[in-house]
Amino acid sequence: MSLLPEELKKDFPLLQRTVRGGRPLVYLDSGATSQKPVRVLDAERRFYERHNAAPHRGAHQLAEEATEAYENARASIARFIGASTADVVFTKNATEAINLVAYVMSNAATAGPEAERFAVGPGDEVVVTEMEHHANLVPWQQLCRRTGATLRWFGITDDGRLDLENLDDIVNERTKIVALTHQSNVLGTVPPVERIAARAHAVGALVLLDSAQAVPHQRVDVADLGVDFLTFSGHKMLGPTGIGVLWGRGELLEVMPPFITGGSMIEIVHMDETTFMPPPQRFEAGVPMTAQAIGLGVACDYLAEIGMDRVHAHEVALTAYALERLGEVPGVRIIGPGTTEARGGAVSFTVEDIHPHDVGQVLDDLGVEVRVGHHCAWPICRRFGIPATTRATFYLYNTLGDVDALADGVRQAQKFFGTT
Amino acid sequence: MQLEAMYQEVILDHYRNPHHRGLREPFEGEAHHVNPTCGDEVTLRVHLDGEGQDATVADVSYDAMGCSISQASASVMSDLVIGKSVKEAMAVGEEFLTLMQSRGRDVDADEDVLEDAIAFVGVSKYPARIKCALLAWMAWKDATARALGEAS
Numbered sequence: 001m002s003l004l005p006e007e008l009k010k011d012f013p014l015l016q017r018t019v020r021g022g023r024p025l026v027y028l029d030s031g032a033t034s035q036k037p038v039r040v041l042d043a044e045r046r047f048y049e050r051h052n053a054a055p056h057r058g059a060h061q062l063a064e065e066a067t068e069a070y071e072n073a074r075a076s077i078a079r080f081i082g083a084s085t086a087d088v089v090f091t092k093n094a095t096e097a098i099n100l101v102a103y104v105m106s107n108a109a110t111a112g113p114e115a116e117r118f119a120v121g122p123g124d125e126v127v128v129t130e131m132e133h134h135a136n137l138v139p140w141q142q143l144c145r146r147t148g149a150t151l152r153w154f155g156i157t158d159d160g161r162l163d164l165e166n167l168d169d170i171v172n173e174r175t176k177i178v179a180l181t182h183q184s185n186v187l188g189t190v191p192p193v194e195r196i197a198a199r200a201h202a203v204g205a206l207v208l209l210d211s212a213q214a215v216p217h218q219r220v221d222v223a224d225l226g227v228d229f230l231t232f233s234g235h236k237m238l239g240p241t242g243i244g245v246l247w248g249r250g251e252l253l254e255v256m257p258p259f260i261t262g263g264s265m266i267e268i269v270h271m272d273e274t275t276f277m278p279p280p281q282r283f284e285a286g287v288p289m290t291a292q293a294i295g296l297g298v299a300c301d302y303l304a305e306i307g308m309d310r311v312h313a314h315e316v317a318l319t320a321y322a323l324e325r326l327g328e329v330p331g332v333r334i335i336g337p338g339t340t341e342a343r344g345g346a347v348s349f350t351v352e353d354i355h356p357h358d359v360g361q362v363l364d365d366l367g368v369e370v371r372v373g374h375h376c377a378w379p380i381c382r383r384f385g386i387p388a389t390t391r392a393t394f395y396l397y398n399t400l401g402d403v404d405a406l407a408d409g410v411r412q413a414q415k416f417f418g419t420t
Numbered sequence: 421m422q423l424e425a426m427y428q429e430v431i432l433d434h435y436r437n438p439h440h441r442g443l444r445e446p447f448e449g450e451a452h453h454v455n456p457t458c459g460d461e462v463t464l465r466v467h468l469d470g471e472g473q474d475a476t477v478a479d480v481s482y483d484a485m486g487c488s489i490s491q492a493s494a495s496v497m498s499d500l501v502i503g504k505s506v507k508e509a510m511a512v513g514e515e516f517l518t519l520m521q522s523r524g525r526d527v528d529a530d531e532d533v534l535e536d537a538i539a540f541v542g543v544s545k546y547p548a549r550i551k552c553a554l555l556a557w558m559a560w561k562d563a564t565a566r567a568l569g570e571a572s
Contacts, residue, residue, distance in 0.1 A: 020422065021422065356458075356487075357458060357460075357486070357487035357489070357549070358427075358487050358489075361427075361549070362423060365422060365423045373457060373458040374458070374459045381459060387458075387459050387460065387461075387485050387486065388459050388460075416427070417488075
């Protein structure tokens with residue numbers, strides 16, 4: 001096992017606090033949002049104390065400093081995912097990044113001929129999977145509704161993998177885009193992205209990868225993935241809320257019409273027409289979330305210093321231990337792959353005869369904070385015929401002791417409700 | 421442990437042995453309510469005897485999927501409203517709503533009115549769980565309105 005040093009926890013002020021009447025906090029909900037190292041908090045504060053101004057407008061010294069800090073953050077984030085700086089677009093979060101692409105596709109119908117490859121309409125197909133977060137499902141449902149295109153999807157196998165048996169049928173010459181998760185936020189499953197992307201590109205479809213649960217946890221290099229778009233959120237990777245990223249292949253961003261329009265994304269404005277800036281500015285209307293971008297840039301630097309391969313190895317070790325410890329508890333059923341093979345650190349489970357809410361309540365009473373419910377991926381629960389799950393998610397600051405607290409807590413819940 | 425304050429024995433009893441469970445005929449109003457944050461669901465039917473606010477709640481039947489709090493609440497609620505007039509039952513519902521919005525602070529909850537439902541006072545300290553306790557009550561209110569022809 002290659003675990004990171006436990007001292008790492010000291011970088012995160014919130015993890016020092018207690019909950020529910022003095023219990024030490026065991027935070028196992030990083031899949032929902034991660035905690036922040038003091039360095040990220042300091043960076044945001046320092047920006048407001050020293051450099052605060054609206055970037056990319058004005059010519060005074062503070063505006064220069066703010067612009068430089070904002071663009072340096074973009075460079076850090078681009079470096080972190082192996083991208084060119086110009087191909088990194090800031091959004092509010094991954095949800096907005098996905099919506100950006102979906103709206104570009106419906107806006108393409110009324111844009112110029114260069115945007116033609118994004119246009120969708122009746123007869124076209126959009127492909128997703130049954131294991132998507134609602135953020136990578138509902139925008140595509142709505143796109144189909146607006147344009148008359150048809151939504152299709154890959155199902156899930158009993159062991160929580162994508163069912164790709166009909167890959168060549170589901171992804172075909174009518175497919176305009178395939179949008180899929182890089183790592184399921186419920187099952188932990190990592191789908192074979194390269195295989196799906198190869199098929200999509202063979203039929204001329206675009207590929208969008210929802211990497212909200214992958215970029216925070218493993219080394220991601222956009223050049224290796226063979227996808228066209230990649231989206232993620234800052235707050236799940238030690239950064240602030242309110243900042244997300246859309247990465248897109250430069251030649252695509254170049255010809256995409258805008259989604260949100262207004263100030264700072266324009267070139268020339270007349271009363272009756274406007275021309276737009278090149279990307280990424282074309283997609284960043286209004287005064288941007290500057291401090292948040294700076295915070296995320298620092299978070300990327302922090303993670304890069306530790307090394308994403310080490311972060312990943314740490315989480316694989318915790319996941320393996322969690323699967324083992326939970327697997328020993330009678331009545332516990334893991335929803336998702338039972339091994340760490342092609343799997344990340346989201347561990348969802350059910351406990352026989354105890355509703356996840358009640359499991360979560362007992363854990364919470366012990367200071368163990370997990371997520372309960374359908375985790376914004378309701379179709380997965382339906383697929384497995386369960387109302388909800390209890391989910392633990394791990395990050396670099398979690399320890400084997402945290403996993404022990406989880407497994408012990410589940411046994412306590414069984415004792416409390418008298419099911420064993 | 422604060423758990424015992426939330427999961428009082430009377431709640432666990434109703435959870436393990438729910439009263440009036442299952443969907444029955446006849447009924448004049450039916451409602452399906454979902455808690456979108458967790459996916460808990462209840463389908464609930466109301467059978468009234470008589471007209472308007474003075475009608476008697478002759479039966480409440482339901483099919484519910486959810487946590488112990490939502491299941492127990494459906495059981496306690498049906499016990500409380502069956503046999504009362506719609507008007508009386510609605511007043512009990514209002515009293516329960518006040519209790520659930522108390523955030524565990526002292527409220528003048530009337531145990532004579534709320535009976536077993538007084539046990540949910542511990543739940544009111546947990547904002548995320550209040551909806552669980554209210555799900556069946558909201559479905560009942562809705563189904564009753566439909567039975568009276570007041571709602572779509």
